[in-house]
Amino acid sequence: MAALLELEGVRCGYGQTRVLHGVSLSVGEGDIVSLLGANGAGKTTTLRAITGGLRWDGSISFAGRSLKHLSTEDIVRLGIAHVPEGRGVLTELTVDENLRLGVYLRRDRNAFGGDYDRVFNLFPILRERRRLSASTLSGGEQQMLALARVLLMRPKLVLLDEPSLGLAPMVVRSIFEVIRTINHTDGVAVLLVEQNARIALELSAHAYVLEVGRVAVQGPSSQLKGEESVRRSYLGY
Amino acid sequence: MRSVRQAPASYLLVLVVIVFFVGLPTVVTSFQSAEWTQVLIFAIAIMGLNILVGYSGQISLGHGAFMALGAYTTAILIHRYHLNYLATIPIAGVLTGVVGFFLGIPALRLSALYLALATFALAVITPSLIKRPEELTGGVRGIEILPAQPPDAVNSAFTAVTGSPAMTSDQWLYYVSLGIALVLIWLAWNLVRHKPGRALRAIRDGEVAAAAFGVNIAGYKTLAFAVSAFYAGIAGSLYGLTIGFVSPDTFPVSLSFQILVGAVIGGLASIPGPLLGGIFTFWLPIVSNQFVAGQAWIPDQVAAVFKNAGPAVTYGALLILIMIFAPRGLVGLIVSGYANLRTRLRGAGERGTGQLPPDPQTV
Amino acid sequence: MQEFLQQVVSGLATGGIFASLALALVLIYNAMGLVNFAQGEMAMFATFIALVLIDRGLNYWIALPVTLVIAFAGGVLIQRIVIRPVERAPVLTLVIVTLGLATLVNGMAGFLFGYVPRSFPTPFSAQTVNLFGALASYQDLGVIAVSGVVLVLIYLLLQRTTLGLALRAASHHPEASRLLGIRVSWMLALGWGLASAVGAVSGLLAAPILLLQPNMMQTVIIYAFAAAVLGGIESPLGAVVGGLIVGVTVNLAGAYVPGVGGDLQLAVAFAIIIAVLVLKPNGLFGRAGVRRV
Numbered sequence: 001m002a003a004l005l006e007l008e009g010v011r012c013g014y015g016q017t018r019v020l021h022g023v024s025l026s027v028g029e030g031d032i033v034s035l036l037g038a039n040g041a042g043k044t045t046t047l048r049a050i051t052g053g054l055r056w057d058g059s060i061s062f063a064g065r066s067l068k069h070l071s072t073e074d075i076v077r078l079g080i081a082h083v084p085e086g087r088g089v090l091t092e093l094t095v096d097e098n099l100r101l102g103v104y105l106r107r108d109r110n111a112f113g114g115d116y117d118r119v120f121n122l123f124p125i126l127r128e129r130r131r132l133s134a135s136t137l138s139g140g141e142q143q144m145l146a147l148a149r150v151l152l153m154r155p156k157l158v159l160l161d162e163p164s165l166g167l168a169p170m171v172v173r174s175i176f177e178v179i180r181t182i183n184h185t186d187g188v189a190v191l192l193v194e195q196n197a198r199i200a201l202e203l204s205a206h207a208y209v210l211e212v213g214r215v216a217v218q219g220p221s222s223q224l225k226g227e228e229s230v231r232r233s234y235l236g237y
Numbered sequence: 238m239r240s241v242r243q244a245p246a247s248y249l250l251v252l253v254v255i256v257f258f259v260g261l262p263t264v265v266t267s268f269q270s271a272e273w274t275q276v277l278i279f280a281i282a283i284m285g286l287n288i289l290v291g292y293s294g295q296i297s298l299g300h301g302a303f304m305a306l307g308a309y310t311t312a313i314l315i316h317r318y319h320l321n322y323l324a325t326i327p328i329a330g331v332l333t334g335v336v337g338f339f340l341g342i343p344a345l346r347l348s349a350l351y352l353a354l355a356t357f358a359l360a361v362i363t364p365s366l367i368k369r370p371e372e373l374t375g376g377v378r379g380i381e382i383l384p385a386q387p388p389d390a391v392n393s394a395f396t397a398v399t400g401s402p403a404m405t406s407d408q409w410l411y412y413v414s415l416g417i418a419l420v421l422i423w424l425a426w427n428l429v430r431h432k433p434g435r436a437l438r439a440i441r442d443g444e445v446a447a448a449a450f451g452v453n454i455a456g457y458k459t460l461a462f463a464v465s466a467f468y469a470g471i472a473g474s475l476y477g478l479t480i481g482f483v484s485p486d487t488f489p490v491s492l493s494f495q496i497l498v499g500a501v502i503g504g505l506a507s508i509p510g511p512l513l514g515g516i517f518t519f520w521l522p523i524v525s526n527q528f529v530a531g532q533a534w535i536p537d538q539v540a541a542v543f544k545n546a547g548p549a550v551t552y553g554a555l556l557i558l559i560m561i562f563a564p565r566g567l568v569g570l571i572v573s574g575y576a577n578l579r580t581r582l583r584g585a586g587e588r589g590t591g592q593l594p595p596d597p598q599t600v
Numbered sequence: 601m602q603e604f605l606q607q608v609v610s611g612l613a614t615g616g617i618f619a620s621l622a623l624a625l626v627l628i629y630n631a632m633g634l635v636n637f638a639q640g641e642m643a644m645f646a647t648f649i650a651l652v653l654i655d656r657g658l659n660y661w662i663a664l665p666v667t668l669v670i671a672f673a674g675g676v677l678i679q680r681i682v683i684r685p686v687e688r689a690p691v692l693t694l695v696i697v698t699l700g701l702a703t704l705v706n707g708m709a710g711f712l713f714g715y716v717p718r719s720f721p722t723p724f725s726a727q728t729v730n731l732f733g734a735l736a737s738y739q740d741l742g743v744i745a746v747s748g749v750v751l752v753l754i755y756l757l758l759q760r761t762t763l764g765l766a767l768r769a770a771s772h773h774p775e776a777s778r779l780l781g782i783r784v785s786w787m788l789a790l791g792w793g794l795a796s797a798v799g800a801v802s803g804l805l806a807a808p809i810l811l812l813q814p815n816m817m818q819t820v821i822i823y824a825f826a827a828a829v830l831g832g833i834e835s836p837l838g839a840v841v842g843g844l845i846v847g848v849t850v851n852l853a854g855a856y857v858p859g860v861g862g863d864l865q866l867a868v869a870f871a872i873i874i875a876v877l878v879l880k881p882n883g884l885f886g887r888a889g890v891r892r893v
Contacts, residue, residue: 051779053775071778072778072779073778073781073782073783073784076778076779076780076781077781081779082779084775084776084779088773088775088776088779089776090769090772090773090776090777091773092768092772092773093765093768093769093772097765097769100762100765101765101766101769101777101780101782102780104762104766104780104781104782105780105781149780153780290692296691296692296695298695343874343877343878346877346878346881347877347881348881349691349692350633350634350635350691350833351829351877351881353635353695354635354825354829354873355873355874355877357637357822357825358822358825358826358869358870358873359870361818361819361822361866361870362822362863362866362867362870364863365863365864365866365867366867368863369864490818491703494699494703497695497696497699498696498699498700501692501693501696505692549703549704549706549707549710550703550704550707550708550711552700552703552704552707553700553701553702553703553704553705553706553707554700554704555700556696556697556699556700556703556704557682557697557700557701557704560686560689560693560696560697560700561682561685561686561697564686564689564693
């Protein structure tokens with residue numbers, strides 16, 4: 001089965017500073033893949049390259065289609081959702097308005113009601129705070145809002161940039177439960193960037209470890225978890 | 238860019254420019270000298286604004302008001318108090334500078350946009366403010382200033398060199414303006430090279446960081462306002478002397494725009510920029526009409542529109558085009574052109590200056 | 601008391617004109633963080649177009665929406681052609697571009713239509729009606745009504761439609777909006793189109809009073825600035841409230857403060873701007889520290 005998302009030899013950076021020096025990875029349909037590594041390794045840059053936030057060389061294709069020269073909006077319309085660092089919550093708008101933007105691209109109006117219900121069942125707090133400005137939400141609640149929006153988008157692939165950042169362990173657990181649900185029930189593939197390698201490996205089937213802009217180690221998560229040398233050198237535990 | 242400026246070639250260039258300007262009235266008509274005087278006056282005003290905008294990063298759309306203050310100071314001192322016209326020039330400058338200082342204090346609290354708005358509003362109401370104290374300012378009619386005659390010594394020297402019968406007041410005023418301009422350029426150059434310049438640039442590029450380094454933000458910003466107003470005041474004074482009268486209509490809103498535009502087009506945060514800006518500001522409206530009409534490749538209808546619509550249309554269109562294609566102004570174009578040339582001549586693959594990353598590095 | 605009420609009603613009418621232009625300024629400010637110095641000139645140009653249509657026999661109430669559509673298209677075009685190339689440039693460049701645009705539009709109007717002031721028709725009669733004991737002219741009431749309707753329509757569009765939602769999202773959070781599939785660039789163009797149309801309303805309402813000529817809107821825009829600053833530069837509601845307050849204040853100042861008339865009323869607007877910036881820089885409805893992500 002050809003991979004849903006395929007990166008080959010991707011090089012990119014900011015101005016004269018090269019950050020990625022030839023990254024290759026792939027995410028199959030319905031897979032959960034984690035992208036690990038220390039700060040500055042290039043994880044966020046990889047995600048930004050995929051959704052067109054940066055110029056890059058090499059090859060990135062989604063469902064067989066090259067993403068070169070496509071604008072961010074067009075890439076998203078192909079079925080990729082990206083929750084950036086900082087969650088991308090539109091704080092000038094209300095919670096409800098943020099959710100409505102989740103279905104912005106969808107044409108199947110009849111399904112909206114059911115999806116909204118589902119989202120509110122998963123995240124009751126969002127129903128409570130519907131009418132309030134999204135800026136009143138705590139970090140964890142904003143993360144929930146971001147995930148709720150992803151659910152509503154019904155993408156084929158979702159890119160998550162450090163969903164656990166700044167959240168209490170309990171909250172992290174529930175967030176990751178939701179991610180697992182999205183993947184399991186809706187068959188959405190996930191590319192997960194995380195610094196918290198332990199929890200990422202628990203969730204994902206496959207993992208890549210970036211170091212200074214290159215893939216240093218890759219393999220099934222179970223394998224990476226098991227090898228102590230890998231854990232110590234690359235994952236910090 | 239530093240290395241370009243310090244190269245001997247640039248000193249030679251400066252010398253050439255000075256010789257050009259000193260010699261100019263000897264080869265052009267008196268009327269044309271008066272035109273070039275206005276170029277110099279614009280250059281002075283633009284220099285002042287450049288200190289404010291280019292070096293300290295504060296926007297002003299109201300420098301026409303400062304020019305008006307300088308001009309009227311001169312006019313009133315001559316007309317009512319019979320002061321020698323040369324003496325009024327520094328007085329006008331200092332007075333305007335002090336006013337600028339006091340205006341600079343509330344300006345500290347305004348963000349760039351609000352400052353632009355406030356100064357724009359100032360420029361709009363300036364004609365009205367001038368009209369009111371009729372006793373003092375002559376109201377709508379304004380005040381007339383008699384042309385200043387050159388001193389005998391200068392007159393003799395000039396006629397000896399050029400062979401013309403007498404030196405006109407226009408030519409004399411040209412040299413007065415040129416002299417003042419050279420002094421002010423030298424002053425600006427020193428200001429920028431030393432501590433004040435560095436402090437201002439630090440403030441412009443990042444106030445928070447500058448404050449952390451102990452730079453007295455409030456002090457330097459108001460200083461910038463004061464100095465730039467001082468320059469504009471002197472420019473205004475010379476303006477009044479050159480055109481021979483002042484009235485509310487001499488200082489419309491568009492004057493403030495022209496000064497700002499000249500500063501940007503010439504090239505902000507540069508010393509030669511204001512001179513280029515002055516040339517551009519004065520000559521563009523005049524030249525653009527003739528230029529466009531004379532071009533064969535522009536379709537007749539388009540050319541007709543430009544010819545009849547007056548300078549405004551070409552001025553506005555050119556402004557937009559320059560901002561799109563050469564936002565660093567003429568100086569920027571020249572500098573990058575020169576740099577490109579050197580690269581080509583040397584054959585080395587020069588690494589361009591690195592661009593700043595678009596976002597903080599969040600890898 | 602009667603006269604006072606009359607002045608207030610008149611002030612509300614002028615306020616409606618200021619509010620419309622102020623709203624245009626706020627819409628563009630929200631879209632690109634800058635005030636469009638050419639807004640008044642664009643409104644003036646649209647008004648000239650309306651005059652051309654009316655001179656050719658079009659009924660006022662048909663010419664009005666047609667003009668607004670043309671103004672909308674013009675705004676979109678201007679954003680695409682002039683503004684987009686410099687979208688990411690520093691504030692100063694954008695200021696110069698809008699100033700250049702203002703000069704350009706003003707010059708075009710001068711060339712195409714001349715500088716002789718023209719009278720502009722108004723569909724409202726100058727007759728007065730008795731309102732709570734005061735005499736209010738149909739003209740004033742008409743202006744209040746038309747600007748009111750336009751402002752309400754804009755409100756509904758922005759707050760109650762998906763398109764308006766996307767527009768607001770793109771204005772405040774361009775990057776995050778792209779990740780939701782919103783075509784941010786086109787939303788900005790839409791914002792400019794809307795602003796242009798709203799500004800045109802201001803011109804159409806001002807022309808019967810001020811007489812139509814290329815420099816007509818140069819004072820109106822100062823009042824609009826004052827209104828926008830007073831209301832809070834990012835708040836559409838603030839623009840409306842600010843406009844009404846400025847209108848009434850300036851009118852009352854003109855009527856009751858000796859020496860204030862004609863061009864010195866402008867100084868009142870200037871004083872308002874300064875007072876707001878010194879006392880409450882965020883205006884009535886603005887919030888401190890608006891972040892753009």
